[in-house]
Amino acid sequence: MNRELWLMRHGKAERYDGIEDYDRPLKKRGKRSARLIGEWLASSKLLPDLVISSPARRAIGTAKIVCDALGIDQKMIHLDQRAYDEGLVRLRSILADCAPDFQRVLLVGHNPELEDLLDYLVSSALIPASNKLLPTAALARLVLPEDWSQLAKGCADLLSITHPKKLADNASDLAD
Numbered sequence: 001m002n003r004e005l006w007l008m009r010h011g012k013a014e015r016y017d018g019i020e021d022y023d024r025p026l027k028k029r030g031k032r033s034a035r036l037i038g039e040w041l042a043s044s045k046l047l048p049d050l051v052i053s054s055p056a057r058r059a060i061g062t063a064k065i066v067c068d069a070l071g072i073d074q075k076m077i078h079l080d081q082r083a084y085d086e087g088l089v090r091l092r093s094i095l096a097d098c099a100p101d102f103q104r105v106l107l108v109g110h111n112p113e114l115e116d117l118l119d120y121l122v123s124s125a126l127i128p129a130s131n132k133l134l135p136t137a138a139l140a141r142l143v144l145p146e147d148w149s150q151l152a153k154g155c156a157d158l159l160s161i162t163h164p165k166k167l168a169d170n171a172s173d174l175a176d
Contacts, residue, residue, distance in 0.1 A: 002103075002143045002144075003103055003104075003143065003144045003145070003146060003148075004103065004104045004105070004141055004142065004143055004144065004159070005095065005105050005107065005121075005141075005142045005144050005156070006046075006048065006104065006105065006106040006107065006139055006140070006141050006142075007107055007109070007114045007117060007118055007134065007139070007140040007142070008037065008062065008066070008106060008107065008108045008109075008114075008137070008138070008139045008140075009108075009109065009110065009111055009114055009134045009135070009136055009137060009138055010026070010030070010034075010054070010056070010058040010059040010061070010062040010108060010109070010110060010136065010137070011026045011027070011029070011030025011031060011033045011034040011058065011061070011062045011065070011136055011137040012026065012027045012029045012030035012033060012136040012137065013025065013026055013027060013030055013058035013136075014026075014027055021056070022055075022056050022057065022084070023056075023057050024056070024057060024058050025057055025058060025061065026057075026058050026061040026062065026065075030058065030061070030062070030136060030137065031061070031065055032164075032168075033136060033137030033164035033165075034061070034062045034065035034066055034069075034137050034164075035065050035066075035068075035069055036137075036164040036167045036168060037066060037069075037137055037139050037162065037164055037167070038065060038066035038067070038068065038069025038070055039069045039167075040162060040167050041066070041069070041070055041139075042069055042070050042071070046104070047070060047072070047104065048070075048072075048104045048105060048106040049101075049102040049103055049104050049105065050076070050078065050098060050099075050102045050104075050105045050106070051063055051066075051067060051072070051076055051077045051078065051105075051106045051108070052077075052078050052079075052080050052083060052094060052105065052106070052107045052108070053077050053078070053079055053080070053083065053107075053108040053109070054079075054080070054081075054083035054084040054108065054109045054110060055079040055080070055081055055083075055084060056084050056110070059083070059084070059108050059109055059110065060077070060079065062108050062137065063077045063106075063108040064077065066106070066108070080094050082094050083107065083108075083109040083110075083113075084109070084110065085110065085113070086113070087113060087116070088113060088116045088117055088120055091107070091109070091113055091114075091116075091117045092117070092120075092151060094107070095107075095148050095149075095151060096148055096149040096151070097148075098148040099148075100147070100148065102148070105148075111132075111134060114134050114140075115133050115134050118133060118134065118140055118142070118158075119133075120153055121142055121144070121151060121153075121154070121155060121156035122142060122154070122156050122157065122158045123154045133161070134161070135163065137163075137164045138161060138162065138163050138164070139161070139162045140158065140160070140161045140162075141158075141159040141160050141161075141162075142156040142157065142158055142159065143156060143157045143159055144156050
């Protein structure tokens with residue numbers, strides 16, 4: 001089995017309006033988008049061995065909804081402060097700490113860090129041109145080398161980027 005990393009940006013969150021960035025909750029649209037991604041993973045028979053989330057409220061909410069859709073106990077979610085606003089090097093350190101027996105890891109976090117990690121791991125020639133590579137609740141699947149601690153620049157292959165809007169039966173499913 002190939003080792004896979006799944007990068008998922010949190011679902012659409014409420015604006016700052018008096019709320020600290022860390023405490024911003026998911027909007028209804030963000031919850032629906034996270035559920036669609038979780039249902040897609042379940043229907044594709046894709047289950048993570050480990051779920052890592054930023055401790056920010058919107059990321060935790062996204063991770064919980066995806067786990068619910070997959071039938072995974074929410075206790076499986078590992079919160080890691082390094083996934084919140086700490087940059088590419090810190091995200092790589094999270095992955096380096098993954099146990100060797102984990103074959104599929106879901107990392108729920110934020111931009112620009114997730115896009116930076118995607119750009120680092122996958123040759124830019126293989127990444128589709130886009131203003132927003134990982135819009136809210138998008139999921140990128142990457143195939144990685146065997147060692148979580150040896151993730152060199154360009155070492156991964158991009159399998160897919162899944163957008164919740166494309167999974168919805170119609171665009172009105174994701175309206176605010």
